[in-house]
Amino acid sequence: METTTPTSERQLSTTKRSAILSGAMQEFLAHGYAATTMDRVAAAAKVSKATVYSHFQDKEGLFMALVQQLQEKKFQAVYGSPEGQRLQGPPRQVLHHLASTMLENIIEDKPFQAFMRLIIGESGRFPELARAFSHHTPRCFLSLLKEYLSTQSGLKLKDPEAIARIFIGSLVHYVIFQELLYAKEVVPFERERMITGLVDLIVNESV
Amino acid sequence: METTTPTSERQLSTTKRSAILSGAMQEFLAHGYAATTMDRVAAAAKVSKATVYSHFQDKEGLFMALVQQLQEKKFQAVYGSPEGQRLQGPPRQVLHHLASTMLENIIEDKPFQAFMRLIIGESGRFPELARAFSHHTPRCFLSLLKEYLSTQSGLKLKDPEAIARIFIGSLVHYVIFQELLYAKEVVPFERERMITGLVDLIVNESV
């Protein structure tokens, strides 16, 4: 029975589906969940509203599908990157480079910032999405760094995982405040100074 | 001309106004900006909708007034607290106590967490509110800590302000992830371990 379905139909269908998801991304990232209308999603996807509802159960289902897709994309983007393998080298360089890359990556990526706004803003109403986010997204960075720090016995770190969390946390907080909350316009703090301070604190050679 | 206004009228007016703000707080913190309806605000304040509109120009105006009020309240709550004065004593105790107090304060205060969700979530659509938040809220903690660290020459800190930002940032990030994004349910990390790791990192006596 399924053999009667021509390939063209299936392709058309998945094409529309991804068009809808693309339009949904645009709208949800720009206006948030509640302020996004299915009309505008349909318009952005150049599809009729009914088509949207034939692919997704309702607004909530579309939203969840979109967020899941964004998470997967970001996840594999990070995993596939040159950073995704393993860290090696002297601590000062490795940490400095990691911090620079992380900040650069996130600060340059405005859609991802909008995504962070969305996830945090809707975390009260969509706890499952928040849980999925906090489960996947920072995980790889964290374990990568934790593993590296554990091998650097020269640093004499009592609790490498705690240090890894402080490292990532400081940087993510820096992005949230300086970028998402516009602190860079009102209480500026140079990026390089933050990175250097952080690296110096961990690689404490007392030089 | 204003002398003809009896005190009772004025009092009634300000009473209603604060009732409206209280209802608005309940609704906006629970549902976010877009999903909050003026009907429910009026109902929560036990006032008619028209009364709400007689005190505030529109939904946006009410929202801004509410956020301003919340900021002022939190600001003076922190300033009036016993911590608000000055830090003194040995670094290990002072830092540990400060971190404990900060975390306890925020983690216990669910409305404030909802407020953080709201500010971050709406920062794209209400940049002025985000700017005001990042200008006021973490300011006192930051300068307090920065000043303290500057006096502790025994710690040999190259850049006390950077360290202060790392300190606050790690803790705020801890709250955002563990609490707001429910990481505590999926990737738990004990509060005390975080604090100890942070203090040990800064007070590096190599013991």
Add this chain to the structure above:
DNA sequence: GTCTATACCAGGATAGAC
């Protein structure tokens, strides 16, 4: 599966009596 057209409801904001 996809479109057009529409049912149905709710939200923001206001008019007018008191």
Add this chain to the structure above:
DNA sequence: GTCTATCCTGGTATAGAC
């Protein structure tokens, strides 16, 4: 200043033709 009643717009979701 405050209420009741209402206007109008725009939202989600679906019915029915193709």
